[in-house]
Amino acid sequence: MAPPNNRRPGFSKRAQYSIFASYLLGILGAVLGLLLLLVSFIDPRGFSALRTIGAEAIAPVSKTLSEFGSLTGNAGDQISAYFNAASKNADMQQELEQNRIEILEARALRQENDRLKRLLKLDEEIPDSIAMARLISSTASSARRIATLGVGSSSGLEPGQPVRSPEGLVGRILETGPTTARVLLVSDSKNVTPVQRASDSLPAFATGRGDGTVDIQPINIGTNPFKGGDLLITSGSGGLYSPGIPVAVVIRKTETGAIGRVLANPAKVSHAIVQPIFQAETVRQIEENPVDDLEEETGE
Template sequence: MAPPPHRRPGFSRKAQYGLFATYVIAIAGTVVAALLLIISVADPTGFAALRAAGAEITAPVARFFNSIRRTGNDMGGNLSAYFDAASKNAALTKEVKANRTKLIEARALKVENARLRGLLKLRDESGEQVAVGRLISSTASSTRRVATLSIGSNYGIERAQPVRGPSGLIGRVIETGPTTARILLVTDAENLVPVMRLGDGLPAFSTGLGNGLVVIKPLNLGESPFKVGDIIVTSGNGGLYQPNIPFARVIRKTNDGALAKPLADPSNSPYAIVMKAYQAEARAVQQAIAPDGKAKEVAE
């Protein structure tokens, strides 16, 4: 026959000892508490000494648990600070990127404003301008050095009209359409420009090399009179280009002339001014020349 599931503690000696120990501890705790209460009332000074002794005994344990609590709080604070710093860092990074974009836009706007101010100043100083347009393209590598202007015959643009930018001469118009025009750059090998040295007016002529540079040769053959750094401007000879338009700077002396770099860079000059020919006769002659450089047959 199986024993009942719930047996009394008396059936187990171990259970009896455990129950007895519980009673003993409870009675002892009650007695100690009663004694401490009596001592605290009868002898407060002695009770204070006992309390101090108890505090000294339990102090190491209290310190241990307190250090554990502080460590836990510090770890929680550090984790919170880490995630907070990460979120702040992401926000600051985003703000820096936005500010960098705004700074780049502001610098670009400043450069654009400077170009426009230079163009307005040039337009006010030049009384023979026809129109102002934007250079929308230029050849980087080709047999011809040409650029495209965003204005054409609808704006009064005609062939053989000089084109210049704020920095200097760019070229001349060789073809026109209703809304665009092609410009033969000064760096083209077939573009001959009468020039002179600034300062003493030494006459010379310029031809393009097709690589972004021009060759300056004096009219009087002989040893090259140029030196590095000389500024070359248009002379007005031929009647097409007005005199004293900034043209180029000498970068190297040669045996019979000099190599120079044009002051106006079409790739860095988005705006250009189309001007009238310096003399009407020169414009008529230039208009009688085909874009390929050959003279047209004029019926008598």
């Protein structure tokens, strides 16, 4: 027959000894606590010494437990950082991309401000300027090189008036509407600009090539004095453009002249100034009594 499950401790000496030891330890602990309490009241200095001794005794254990807790805490942080690394990396990549976009926008705004400052300074230097406006568009693949200006006849624009930017000559007004105007660019193949070399006033003609460059031909046929880096400016001949406006810089020589790069690239020019015709009376006389077709009106 199996023994009952609810046996009392009296049937087991081991259980009796365990209960007796626990009672004994409890009584000893209570007595020890009482003694320490009495010592703290009777002799505080002696109690302080006992407390110091106790702290020194358990210091190694406390230190070991503290280091163990620190290690487990660091390990937990490292595990958490490992699992969060992917999301943090994605956030950092997104933030980096946003910062890169903002930097590019800031650079673009700074360049735009620099261009506007140069244009305003140019407008102050040219008191007889008619209007200042934005270049709305320009042809890039068409056979003709024509740009659209954001002002028209309502602002006093007329065909033939020069258009320039801080970089140099853009072209001349070809047609006008009430609020827009078409500009025949210097690089158009039908546009011939009287120029001269800035260093020694050597006269020449700059004819557009339709690709952002001009063909430079000296007036004195048979001579080719041009070299790379020569700056060509308007000469004032013909009475259309005032002298001294930068037009192009020579990039290479040819058998009969040179090829020049137009300084005022319409793709990079945001704003332009419209000037009056340099010598309107002279231009009117040439139109009424044409001698050659170098400056005759171009159309599509």
